[in-house]
Structure formats: structure tokens, C-alpha cells
Amino acid sequence: MSTTATAAYVHVPFCRHRCGYCDFTLIAGRDDLVPAYLRGLERELRFHPHDPPTGRTDLKTLFFGGGTPTHPGPADLAKLLQLVRDRFELAENAEVSVEANPLDLTEEKLQVLIDHGVNRISLGVQSFHDDELRQLERDHTAVDLQRIIPVTQRFLPNLSVDLIFGIPGQTLAAWEQSLKQAIHSGATHISTYGLTFESGTAFETRRRRGQLQPTPEDLEREMYALVMEMLPAAGFEQYEISNFARPGFRCQHNEVYWRGDEYHAYGPGAARYLNRRRETNIRSVLGWLAKLDRGLTPVADVDELSPDTQARELIFLGLRRNSGIDRTDFQRRTGWNLEDFAGDIITRQVEFGSLVSDPKGLRLTQAGRFIADRVIAEFL
Template sequence: MISLPQAAYIHIPFCKHHCGYCDFAVVAGKDHLQTLYLEALELELTSLVNSQEIQTLFIGGGTPTYLSEPNLQRLMQMLGIWFKNYDEFSIEATPESITAEKIAILQGGGVNRISLGVQSFENHSLIELDRVHSVADIRPAIEMCNDHFPRVSLDLIFAVPEQRLEDWQRDLRAAVDFGVGHISTYGLTYEKGTPLWKRRERKEVVALDEDLEGQMYEYAMAELPRLGLEQYEISNFAKPGQECRHNQIYWANESYYGFGLGAARYLAGTRETNTRSLDNYLKKLFAGESPTQSSERLSDLDRARETIFTQLRRREGILRESFENQTGFSIDQLAGERLKPLLDNHLLIDDSVSIRLSRAGRCLADAVITELMAG
């Protein structure tokens, strides 16, 4: 059964600087196009026709809080027109872009959850990551967010070149010490074509040893729950009730809207992605055309297989009965004989109500999911 969208994602591509590892749809040095972009975004939103009732609204990027104050204000007004009744309204921010004035605008617009891209509390890692902020920017930004938003999340990256296990342990401890309710931890990836990937190709940078990366992830999985933040997804940890509902909608493989440069959406069983070219995005919308670049109508079987992929990321894994109600297939019908070796190797746990990744399985999540989807 295909559900009505309960989530909306809005992409703001502008950043002060394009970090060397980043493969998202971002633009730097094009601030003069911010106002035009919001005009185009508003045109794209008119495809909704009416104001939509949703549960979660999420503004990501890019750096949404890098928008100028008038543009941020305009974005809040625009979203207030097209969406209503949401109880979770998140925005992504960077430590150096947050100001008291912008926080006031976000609060006025109803934002109640902020996700801060801290990445590390060590300057040498921030330099390796090619970030524009330094450790000195982080404390005031988190304190401001803690003072003004009921829900604050911090993003951290591990397996940064030259990072030691003790650096990562200090990063986690520092994040927890701020008392935030949510922490996301991502292993650094070398996306093809990024400046970081090119540096690795030229041997100017050496990726961290895989075993050490595994130890860092294991440490987060052991330490954060001990400090009160339960792991509720492969990369995400939260205090009870602080889980990101918006991402939970993605992981459940339910429908969602997506607007803006490079944004993806999943509506009525069709996956669509917008163009990642800012020029193209603006041209299309001002010409009265759709910015959609790719569109794929999934078969029922493909949708069910995709649901295995997304739901296994969750702590609760795949709940047999609700999976069958949602997709029309049973998990055993789809993955039957491929489950056994993964269960025998203790990478998956099957308690007959659900199938989920074991702790060892979470360390090898991509390989386990690929194996399960094979064939």
C-alpha cells in the first residue's frame, strides 16, 4: 500500500565554501543567486496546488543558515504557506553561519530542531576535512542552539585522515558533554570526483586503516548508549523521544516530497530527482518546466526490495507483519534462502517478529544488505 507523503524535504544549495569531501548538490561563490533561487523554489512549490498537511519538514543543504537574513525570512514565509500541521521542523546549520538574528528568524518560522554540522572538535580534523569553521566557532554555536531549540543534533565524522582513536573518543565525549539529544556519526567517504578523492588518488592523503575505522564505529556503538543516546539507526543515536522523525520516514520507505536543487522525492511509488545544475534548475522553473531530471516508477517487487534495504538500517529492523502490510510481500518470500547464512554468521538476528542487524552486522551493514538483496 502506498502511503500519502508525511514528510517534505527542501534543499538550499548555498555554502560559504565547498568542502573537499562533499558530494552534495551545493554551490559556493554564487550568493548573488540566492534570491533568484528562492523565486524558483517558490515556483516549484506551486506544483503542490494546495497547502499540504505533513508530519515533518526538513530544510537541508548546502547550508540553509548561510542564506542572508531576508532570504531566510522569505524561506520561512514560503514554507508556512505550503505546509501545515507538521510537528517536527528541522534545519541544517554550520557553526559559523548561526547568529542570534538568524535563530530568531528560524524560531519565528516554527523550526524546532536544528542539526549542526560540527564534524569534529579537533582543529586538525577540521583542516583535513577542509571545513571553514574552527573549534572556536563550535561552543558558542551549540550553546545558542541549546538555548533556543528544544531539539539539537550534532553531526560528527570519523575516519578522518590522521585521526587517532583517542581523537574520536574525545570528539564523542565533547558532543555528549553539551547535553544534546541527538548525535549522527558518519565514516568519511571518498566520493569519486571530489577534491578529497583526487588528493587520495595523487597519494597526497592516506585513508585511515579500515580496522581503525571499525574500532571507531564500535566505540561509538558502545559509548553513546552507555551515555544515554541509543543507536536507533546505523549512523544515528538519540535520547528517548529525540529520534529524527523525518529520517525515520525515509528509513521506513514511506513517501515524501522533495523540492530544490538535486532534491529527491518518492511519490505514489515513483522516485524522482531534480537536476543538480543550478543554471538548469533556474532556467527550467522560469520557463514553466519541471526541474525533474530522472523519474523511475518502481514495480511492487522493486519497492519491496528497496524497503528491505532501508528498513534494515533501523534498530528495530524489518517488522515482518508491517513489512507485509506495506509491501504485499513477506520478507521470507523475498530473501528466504539468503537469510540463513547471515543468521548463521550472527550478522542478522531473527526473533520471528522482526529481522534486524546484529552489532557485528551493523559494522558490515553495506555488505550484509548487498548480500540480502543479491539475486
């Protein structure tokens, strides 16, 4: 079946070690599997029956996420990027993003990235304080960041910085300092995430045993309020609950997800959305590989979205964006008028002060962003 998707995600599941809070699909300390992964990826890139009739698709956005895409050595990194470039054409001005771990970024690897068309890098900074970085079990220090960020920007000026707040023991003053350093780093984009204790992670086990104290809710709220105050004051536009960009530097790839548009995806645990169908690959790297080596599909789950589910997803994703859900677009894509579909919930949340509903559409209020998960859950 053909598709008009112009976005692709590639999951690279390697990391030096697993950070205690991380529940992503990855395999730590198994660099010996990189060649096999590349073989699997090459097969998967040829495998999926979603090619348009003319053969290759022109991509407008291509995103390498992980894991840590920059973890493999320079030769393997070059091969990874080339495999994908051989499968897809890039549209003019396509956004090509790579997630990176600071300590992986040698000048040699940065050169490989730009030689293969990468033009945006998302750096897992998380904090500018050593005690917090140790708490998060990250392998870099604040001094490493002072060296690595300017070098990275020399090669890739379009730099996004990821930060985490709500780290056990983190103070509001320390969080403010990290935000200031991110602002002054020259980053074009900043993503800020509240720390979560996901089931199955080492952090969750330590929390249950009383060894880690989650940040009190009111302090976490103050931290998020500070983000929404400081970043816009420094010239960053908030365009999604967790994401802030200098003008012209929104992440185009993530906008594809939040608009509910289609995208290709490859790699262990990767999820694609094509022709109203969500497919998720086997999470285990070895399981994914074993299927592809036998010429079988690596897909573990298939979800054919009913019109009702698709409409709920459009609301769920759209409310994450500051621009919210456009009424005309919602009706065009689902056949439903927003009020006919979810009028009761909208009225209740508008009265509660969490949503704004006007002729253009529906979006979270500033107050609603603090409880976004709860508001959005009402629609699911």
C-alpha cells in the same frame, strides 16, 4: 495525482565554499543566486501536481537540508521559510528541522528560525579538534564551537550534532574526545558518519595521488565500536546505523525515509517519493532554475518502482534501523512473506552472524552493523 505524504524536504544548495569530501548538490560562493533560487522554489512549490484534493497538506515533518540552509542572510532565510510555510500547514507538534553550519548561526538568524516554526537544528560540527577541522576544510574552529553551541541551544534546545570519524590522521583517542564533547554539549541527538572518498571530490583526487591516506579499516572499525559503546552508556539510544538519540529525540523526518514512507521534496537535486514513484530534480542549480523559469518540470529522473524493487528498498532501508523490518508490515506493504522473498539470503546471513531473524522480523546484529553495507547489498 494526490498523495497522503506528510513529510517534505527542501534542498538549499548554498555554501560558503565546498569542503574537500563533499559531493552534495550545492553551489559555493554564488550568493548572488539566492534571490533567483527563492524565485525558483516559489515556482516549484506551486508546480507539483501532488496536492491532496483539499489543497494544503498538514506536514508532520519538514526538513531543510543542503548545502547549508542557514547560509543565506536573515531576510532571505525568512523568505525561504515563509515560502514553504505558505504552501504547507504544519500538524500539531510537527518536527521542523534545519541543517546548519556553525559559523552561519548569528542570534538574528536563530531568531528567524524560531519565528518560522523551526524546532530542531542539526549542526555540522564534524570534529572538536582544529587539525581535523582543517583537514576536512571546514571553516569553523573548536573555539567557535564553544561559543556557538550554547547560543544555539538557548534558541533551539533540540540540537543534533554531526560528527565524522575516519578523518586522515585521526587517532582513536582524539575521536573519543570528540564523542565526549558531543555528549557533554547537551545535544539531544548525535549522528556519526565514517568519512568516505566519493568519486568526483577533491579528497578522492588527493587519495588517488597518494596525498591523503584513508584510515586503516581496523582503526575505523574500532572508532565505530567506540561510538556504539560510549553513546548508549551516556543515555543515547542507537536507533539507526549512524544515529543516536536521547529518549524522545529521534529524527522523525529520517524515520520517514527509513520506513519507506512517502515524502515531498523541492530544490535542485531533491528526490521525492510519492505514489510508488521516485522523482529526482536536476542537480544543477542553474539548470533547475532555467526549467522552472520556463514553466517546465525540473524533474530529471523518474523511477516507477516495481513491487519487487519496492520490496528490496523496504529491506535496504529497514535494515538500517535497529528495530529492523517488521514481518507483518513487510507482508502488508509488499504482499510477500519475508522468507518467500529473500529466504536464501536471510538464512546465509543469519548463519554468518550478521542478521537476527525471529517471529517479529529481521534486523542486523551488532556484528552485522560493522559490515552493514555489504549485508544490505546482498538484497539488492
